[in-house]
Amino acid sequence: MDQICIGKFIAEERKKKGYTQRQLSEKLGISDKTISKWERGNGFPEVSLLLPLCEELDITVNELLSGKRVSEEDYRKKAEENMVNLVKEAQESKKKIILSAMVAILVIFAATPLFVLSGALEMNTWLRVFLIITGSLVIAAGIAIACVLDRDAGAFECPECNTRFVPEMKDYLMGPHTITRRKLTCPNCGAHKYCKKVLTR
Numbered sequence: 001m002d003q004i005c006i007g008k009f010i011a012e013e014r015k016k017k018g019y020t021q022r023q024l025s026e027k028l029g030i031s032d033k034t035i036s037k038w039e040r041g042n043g044f045p046e047v048s049l050l051l052p053l054c055e056e057l058d059i060t061v062n063e064l065l066s067g068k069r070v071s072e073e074d075y076r077k078k079a080e081e082n083m084v085n086l087v088k089e090a091q092e093s094k095k096k097i098i099l100s101a102m103v104a105i106l107v108i109f110a111a112t113p114l115f116v117l118s119g120a121l122e123m124n125t126w127l128r129v130f131l132i133i134t135g136s137l138v139i140a141a142g143i144a145i146a147c148v149l150d151r152d153a154g155a156f157e158c159p160e161c162n163t164r165f166v167p168e169m170k171d172y173l174m175g176p177h178t179i180t181r182r183k184l185t186c187p188n189c190g191a192h193k194y195c196k197k198v199l200t201r
Helices: 003-016 021-028 032-039 047-057 061-066 072-120 125-152 169-174
Strands: 155-157 181-185 192-198
Touching (some): 003 032, 003 047, 003 061, 021 032, 061 072, 072 125
Antiparallel strands (some): 155 192
16 A cells, blocks of 8 residues: 555545544544644554545545545456555565564574583683674574564554554564563554554554
8 A cells, every 4th residue: 555645645635625634633533643644644544444534535445545536447446456455465464473483483493502502511711602692693683683574564553542653663672562562652642552563554
């Protein structure tokens, strides 16, 4: 999905209806900052807001996902394209998450023998230190790669305003987490809560 194109389309249709960002946000029960974010292409409406938004703007979900008005002849073709794009985005996110987990597991298997050898065998001190440093570097590099892959796979959804966002790497690393949630600060509403991992942005 082209979020920039969709954002411009939302802005155009909102202006045609004579709504300000605040008026549209009030009708949808969200903040005007969220509307602004959509229109700048920095976010996308969550699934529960798609139909209400389309009803307010007198457009179809297919037109929203296409980022333009769609003629009747093109409607089915565009619907199929949009569905395929959503499925592809979700699949790519799943692949990144799986790859992230595989990298983490491989790193553990690669580094563990180095630590075991450094402690179990008789050797010079410099060699022992070398093995420990090498193992530590392997773990650090693996964790960094796994974190980048996981952060870029999909997005996180704020439980307060339902905004989907990709956090800064520093916030991602410092946020306490469970398997499916991470404590982050929402860039839209400022809530600092456990945000759910989602596969699409």
